[in-house]
Amino acid sequence: MDAATAVELLDAQPQVWHHFLGYINSMTLQCALELEIADVIHRHGQPLPLNQLAAAVKIPQAKAPFLSRLMRMLVHLGYFTQVKQQQKPEAEQDVPCYWLAPLSRLLLKENPFNARSLTFCSVHEHLVDPWRQMSAWLRTSNEDGKDTANVFAFAHEGKKVYEVCSEDANFSQLFSEGMAGDSWLFSRALVSKCRDAFEGLSSLVDVGGGTGNTSKVIAEAFPNIHCTVFDLPHVVSGPKQTHPNLDYESGNMFTDDIPHADAVLFKWVLCDWPDEPVLKMLKQCKKALTKNGVKGKVMIADHVLGHESCNDSSSMGTSLILDLLFMSFLEGSLRTEKQWANLFAEAGFTDYKITPVGGLRVLIEVYP
Structure with a gap:
């Protein structure tokens, strides 16, 4: 190896270090929480x-x-700011002081939209350990008799994430609280940024709407819209949000008819599933929307991979990480606009519109 090549590789080395030591960012955040x-x-x-x-x-x-070194890293990551407190003249140096940065609001326990539970859930051994078996899972085939839909099931003796949740109350609570906090934040951004999408609607079905966090926000923001959460029986029979314009109906979105409404909403649902079941759900929606000659729309709050609103290097990197996360413990993926458009056309829809909501997420309105 000549000297020029050695220098070139040495210059490239920090990037490799940055990648294989990336877990320290997650652990630093966990420690701060x-x-x-x-x-x-x-x-x-x-x-x-x-x-x-x-x-x-x-x-x-x-x-x-x-602790000072830990705080230095947290300041670098953008969670806090550092200021200097002037000491007495005889002091050798100023004392570092720390204050909140805008990102800190996502760490505060008092905020219902905090990212605490999602962070603890994401670094939990149930989600991290399967990555140590990713290469083995990728090499497994149906002929081996050991293949699974994702590496999570491969590492957990064939169990899906909801089955592991049923066995581990702490993990289940972190998962549920994390999704609820994210729903609280996103739903308020949705009704603020996309008011035009809800104008003129009198009814909406929130498919896979869980405990009704999103539907309640919509019902409060738009008193003329009656919202129905459509989810599995054990979900709608448990603790849930209440509002005069909110009710619940149990059913399976794959096998049962979706209730008729002016709009059918999927929030962070379709990205959980591969194309075949998503296509089936979209066809079910088309039936629900065109009943009695009235044509409504499907509203999909999700990601569009590479969309112009979030295709800078940082956003794209985070989107690709999310895509691999979904690959690891679910069966779905993040889809490009072309992939979404192909699904809409195959399901019999004629047009769609994409509106950025914030962060990495958009609202897709799909029309029969």
Whole structure:
């Protein structure tokens, strides 16, 4: 190897390090949440010096330098900001103080839309351990008699994620709370950013709507819309949201008729499934929307991979990570606009419209 090649490879090495050490970002965030650093600073109400922060999160002062290094990384990641508190003239250096950054709001326990549970769920051994078996799963075929729909089932003796949830109450709670918090945040952005999509509707069916978080937000924002959550019997029979314009109907979206309405909503549902069942659901929707000669629309709150609203390098990288996450424990994927359009056409729909909502998500309105 000549010297020029050695230097070129040495310059490339940090990028490889950045990738194989990427788990440290996740673990740093988990540590910050377990220590409740954001909550402590928020309660203090102003930038908090390092020694006071250490005391507040019950870290011995002897380990304050380690906390300082952790905070340096959290500042770099954008969760906090660092300011300097001027000390007495005889002091050798200023004391670092830490304050909340806009991203910190997603860490606060008091906020119903916080990302705490989703973070703990995402770094849980149930989701992380299967990745250690990804190469083995990819090499497994039907002929081996050990093949599964995803690596999660491969690593959990054939069990799907909902079966593991039923056996592990803590993991199930993290999963449910995480999805509920995300639903709370997204739903409010949806009704604010896409008001025109809801104007003129008198009824809406929220397919796979769970405990009704999204439907309740819609019912509150649009009093003229009657919302029906359509989900499995064990879901709609449990604790759920209430509102005068909100009711629940049990059923299976694959085998039962979807209730007739002006609009059928899928929020983070279709990305969970491969094309064949999604196509079947869309055809079911078309029947529900065109009943009695009235034509409505399907509303899909989801991702469009590579859409112009989120195709910068950072957003695309996060989208590809999400796609692999879905591949690992579900059976679906993130779809490009062309893939969505092909499904709509095959299901008999004639047109669609995409409206960015925020972050990586969009609303797709699909018309018969």
